Amino acid sequence: MPESPHAQHAAPRSPIRGPALPIGVAVTAIGILLSLASAPASSTHEASRMPEPVAVVQVPSVDVGSTPAADPCAEASVQESLAAGDDAATIAGFGGGEAFRAAVVAGNAPCISLSDPARVWVVVNKARPLDPADYAPGALADVPLQMTTASGQVRTDVATAVGDMANAAIEAGVGRLGANNGYRSYGLQVTTYESHVRDQGQAGADAGSARPGHSEHQTGLAVDVVACGLGCGGLDGFGGTTQSDWVAAHAWEYGFIVRYEDGGSGVTGYAPEPWHLRYVGRDLAAAYQAGGFHTLEEFFGLPAAPDYLP
Numbered sequence: 001m002p003e004s005p006h007a008q009h010a011a012p013r014s015p016i017r018g019p020a021l022p023i024g025v026a027v028t029a030i031g032i033l034l035s036l037a038s039a040p041a042s043s044t045h046e047a048s049r050m051p052e053p054v055a056v057v058q059v060p061s062v063d064v065g066s067t068p069a070a071d072p073c074a075e076a077s078v079q080e081s082l083a084a085g086d087d088a089a090t091i092a093g094f095g096g097g098e099a100f101r102a103a104v105v106a107g108n109a110p111c112i113s114l115s116d117p118a119r120v121w122v123v124v125n126k127a128r129p130l131d132p133a134d135y136a137p138g139a140l141a142d143v144p145l146q147m148t149t150a151s152g153q154v155r156t157d158v159a160t161a162v163g164d165m166a167n168a169a170i171e172a173g174v175g176r177l178g179a180n181n182g183y184r185s186y187g188l189q190v191t192t193y194e195s196h197v198r199d200q201g202q203a204g205a206d207a208g209s210a211r212p213g214h215s216e217h218q219t220g221l222a223v224d225v226v227a228c229g230l231g232c233g234g235l236d237g238f239g240g241t242t243q244s245d246w247v248a249a250h251a252w253e254y255g256f257i258v259r260y261e262d263g264g265s266g267v268t269g270y271a272p273e274p275w276h277l278r279y280v281g282r283d284l285a286a287a288y289q290a291g292g293f294h295t296l297e298e299f300f301g302l303p304a305a306p307d308y309l310p
Contacts, residue, residue, distance in 0.1 A: 072103055073111035082111060087120045088281055097287030105301035114300055117219050120157075120281040123296055124216050126206075126269045127305035133213035134186040137220035145225075146178040148232050154182040155220040157255075158279045162223055165247075165254040174246040178232035180224040180275070184217040207271050211308065216259065221279045238275040248274065252289040255282040259296065267295045269306040 072078055072094045081089035094100040094109070103109040104121075114123045117135045124130055140153040144163035154162070166177040184192065189212040196205035216222035226232045227241040238244050248258055259278040260270045278296070280288065293299040 071108060071110070072099075073109060078111065085118070088283065091281065091283045097281075097283035097285075098290070100284070101287050101291075101299060114302070120221065120279065121284060121300075122219060122221070123300060123302060124210075124214060124219060125297065125305040126210075126214060126308045127303070129213045130215075130218060135218060136185060137183065140183055140220060143179045143182050143223060146176070146228055146232055148178060148180045148226060148234070151181045151184050151188070151217075152179070153220070154223055155279070157281075158182075158221060158223060161255045161279060162225075162277075165251060165256065168250070168254070169243060169246055172246060172250075174242040176228040176232075177243055177247070178226045178228040180226050180235055181217060182223050183220040184215060186212055186218060189213075189215050189218060206269070206308070207265075208273075214308075216276075216278055222259070223277050223279075224273075224275045225277060226275060235273075235275050239272075244274050247277070251277055252285040253282070255279050255285045257285055257288050257296070261294050264295045266306055267297050267304040269308075 075093055078090055078093035081087075081093055090112075091097060091100045094103055100109070100112075100121075104112055104114070112121065113119070114121060115128065115131055116122055117124070117130050118137070137155055139156050141156040141159040143152050143154055143159055145166055153159075162177075162179070169175065169177050189210065193205060193209050193211055196209040199205075200208070210216070224235060225243075225247065226235060226238050227243040233241075247256075251258060256277040256279055258274060259276050260268055260273040262272040262274075265271060280296075288296075288299055291299070296302075297304060
């Protein structure tokens, strides 16, 4: 049967395949489209202003709590060094002298006691007596310098350090160093202090001599040096000598600090003593020097101690 002449002009079929809409549904759809086309402009404008749905994303809560600082005392190397009595290794375990000082000042060094008289970091002053009051250090050695009194011993590490310092002073051409006092026992300090009281009165004695149980000399960590030529001078003649100037500039290189500097009396309670050297070890002495400190109290963040406690 021949094709209809209109078949060649028919619209091409849609590629979408599916069932044809029923007539009723098609009519309804056409009606909806016509009603939308004839709707007032305001209605379509309002419809265009309707907000599109937005996906809601829940933001997780943020924990802003600070992370506690690491406790250097928990390090095995620090614990082993403390148990072995190795102060230099303990300080190294903290990360060096400045790190050690910072941890102590921040209260982050519970294993370190500034009251332990056997440690190079002990602080003894008018408000911090030795505990026990009659403490005596262990091993002592002779000071390898010309002595002007019979108190010629100090701790073995101090003896080595002061000998090295005296040799360096000679090599630097500033002259010889001698020593007046090293270790003094509790009993000797009783005698020494009482003699100062007799000569100068209580106030004068307290400005220049420690009461028994409050002296750095009792720890074996302190030594009083003097200037020597053909002979050795006294303590009062040490300041202003070439040896004194050199010691003030270089003692830290050998582990010493000048404990009672000019201008520090309001903190220490003692008149200036350029001859009184206190051994703290090379690491702490280097941190003390680098930080520009002038008292051990300031170095460790301790209160001033100009007077004895009631």
